[in-house]
Amino acid sequence: MPTPRCDVNKRIAAADVDRLETWVKYRPSLCAGCAATCCSLPVEVRISDLVRLRLIDAFAAEEPPKQLAKQLQKAGLIDHFSFARGIFTLAQRSNGDCIFLDAQTRRCSVYENRPDTCRNHPTIGPRPGYCAYRPK
Secondary structure, X not given: OOOOOOOHHHHOOOOOOOOHHHOEEXXXXXXXXXXXXXXXXXXXXXXXXXXXXXXXXXXXXXOOHHXXXXXXXXXXXXXXXXOOOOEEEEOEOOOOOEOOEXXXXXXXXXXXXXXXXXXXXXXXXXXXXXXXXXXX
């Protein structure tokens, strides 16, 4: 009698985003069965990311970053700007999700234009090489 197939991802315990020791070693196959937990982490972006996301145009990118930050905060697109580091933090919804995460599909709505932070996850981040996997 054949052994029933088992989805390996379902046997992994759900990670606690705030407890890095619960994160699992990343492998690409995890993403398909995940609830997009990484999309509830703060996303730091630079001006080049804002242009790629089409939140600003190339002309606006020449404005002083502090002025851009005020405009983007007012529009609800960023939560924070670190003047010392020149880094903006994208806004999150009240539940902690990224503003670009589709609530129904749990997929990125700007995937092709996503910021470098997202492109490089999980090779960079709170625990490089690991992800906060949570099953759908």
